[in-house]
Amino acid sequence: MAYKITLIPGDGIGPEVSLAARRCVDATGVKVDWEIAEAGADVIGKYGTPLPEYTLASIRKNKVALKGPLTTPIGTGFRSVNVAIRKELDLYACLRPTRSYKGVRSRYEDIDLVIVRENTEDLYAGIEFEVGKPETQRLIGEIAALSQKKIRPDSGISIKPLSITGSKRIAKFAFEYAVKHGRKKVTAISKANIMKFTDGLFFMAARDVAKEYEGKIEYEERLIDNMCMQLVQKPELYDVLCLPNLYGDILSDLCAGLIGGLGIAPGANLGEDIAVFEAIHGSAPKYTGQNKVNPAAMVLSAVLMLDYLGEKEAAKRLDKAVAKVIAEGKSVTYDLKPDRNDPSAVGTSQMADAIIAAL
Numbered sequence: 545m546a547y548k549i550t551l552i553p554g555d556g557i558g559p560e561v562s563l564a565a566r567r568c569v570d571a572t573g574v575k576v577d578w579e580i581a582e583a584g585a586d587v588i589g590k591y592g593t594p595l596p597e598y599t600l601a602s603i604r605k606n607k608v609a610l611k612g613p614l615t616t617p618i619g620t621g622f623r624s625v626n627v628a629i630r631k632e633l634d635l636y637a638c639l640r641p642t643r644s645y646k647g648v649r650s651r652y653e654d655i656d657l658v659i660v661r662e663n664t665e666d667l668y669a670g671i672e673f674e675v676g677k678p679e680t681q682r683l684i685g686e687i688a689a690l691s692q693k694k695i696r697p698d699s700g701i702s703i704k705p706l707s708i709t710g711s712k713r714i715a716k717f718a719f720e721y722a723v724k725h726g727r728k729k730v731t732a733i734s735k736a737n738i739m740k741f742t743d744g745l746f747f748m749a750a751r752d753v754a755k756e757y758e759g760k761i762e763y764e765e766r767l768i769d770n771m772c773m774q775l776v777q778k779p780e781l782y783d784v785l786c787l788p789n790l791y792g793d794i795l796s797d798l799c800a801g802l803i804g805g806l807g808i809a810p811g812a813n814l815g816e817d818i819a820v821f822e823a824i825h826g827s828a829p830k831y832t833g834q835n836k837v838n839p840a841a842m843v844l845s846a847v848l849m850l851d852y853l854g855e856k857e858a859a860k861r862l863d864k865a866v867a868k869v870i871a872e873g874k875s876v877t878y879d880l881k882p883d884r885n886d887p888s889a890v891g892t893s894q895m896a897d898a899i900i901a902a903l
């Protein structure tokens with residue numbers, strides 16, 4: 545029987561990389577009945593929203609989706625559809641395995657880290673108060689009354705909620721992932737010395753969960769600023785990293801940098817029984833429609849999806865095929881060539897062809 549999976553092509557480079565991933569999955573022999581669902585700026589005219597209800601309903605029904613990147617306007621306009629999907633479906637865990645592939649130019653070798661990022665809380669909760677608005681002035685007044693702390697009247701305010709429930713849930717996910725995938729250590733990361741009541745709470749919750757795994761999985765804590773330096777200097781000391789939303793977002797890109805860039809960094813957003821798989825990279829609008837960018841991150845996200853579905857053998861084969869194409873360095877996109885202007889670089893669809901041939 546075929547798996548029914550929602551495919552959101554995305555915008556910018558999204559449709560090109562999702563098509564590549566779809567073709568690679570189909571080539572593994574795993575039968576998938578793809579249900580295409582739209583989202584993003586391009587569909588506002590048609591549905592009056594960048595996230596149509598039918599798209600959410602499709603993911604809810606199929607429980608698994610493969611998603612291309614979607615553009616978010618900066619500063620003004622609609623809020624991130626990517627964040628909205630995670631919130632609407634309570635996809636509380638963002639999983640980002642970061643592994644070195646031979647043949648990718650990088651300052652580091654043998655990187656093998658897993659980022660587990662909380663996806664629903666923190667400064668990403670979308671609770672914001674715009675500068676100059678009456679409610680913002682009221683909030684500033686309330687805060688002054690409650691905390692004796694003054695906020696400048698010409699401030700905008702973003703709220704950072706971190707709950708014990710959310711923090712324990714993500715810590716539990718990180719430890720369970722470590723157990724299931726033969727990992728040794730979980731490092732919780734925050735800025736607890738400064739934000740005692742939110743980041744401090746995150747450590748407390750993680751510590752609590754860690755007790756259940758004593759003797760099985762090691763636990764340690766790091767401050768985010770120190771962690772940035774540690775990862776650049778001695779990434780080999782770390783294993784599974786568990787972080788609140790914002791730090792997790794930033795550290796994911798740092799780790800993608802350690803393995804040679806966004807072109808090969810996959811991801812998954814997981815809830816209790818729904819999973820959406822997507823690359824870390826965005827819609828790179830300047831490359832739209834050029835058949836230029838690297839499909840590997842999206843294909844490797846599909847590898848995570850196959851693994852999640854229990855199609856372990858197909859997942860392994862596809863992962864190996866990607867690794868082989870990258871290691872050979874012939875049929876790869878510009879970003880994987882020693883010189884970015886190398887005329888022998890192939891396009892998105894040709895790299896997908898090479899992966900399929902290597903399967």
Ligand code: NAD
Pocket residue numbers: 561612613614615616617626806807822823824825826827828829830837838839841879
């Ligand atoms: P981006 O990841 O889209 O692109 C940054 C740069 O990284 C690109 O210019 C390109 O040089 C490189 N790059 C990205 N993907 C690549 C690939 N597959 N192959 C080769 N090179 C690649 O980041 P951005 O420019 O900050 O964001 C563009 C848009 O994407 C924004 O609107 C942002 O909100 C959105 N975004 C969406 C998601 C998502 O859908 N989950 C994630 C991140 C950003």
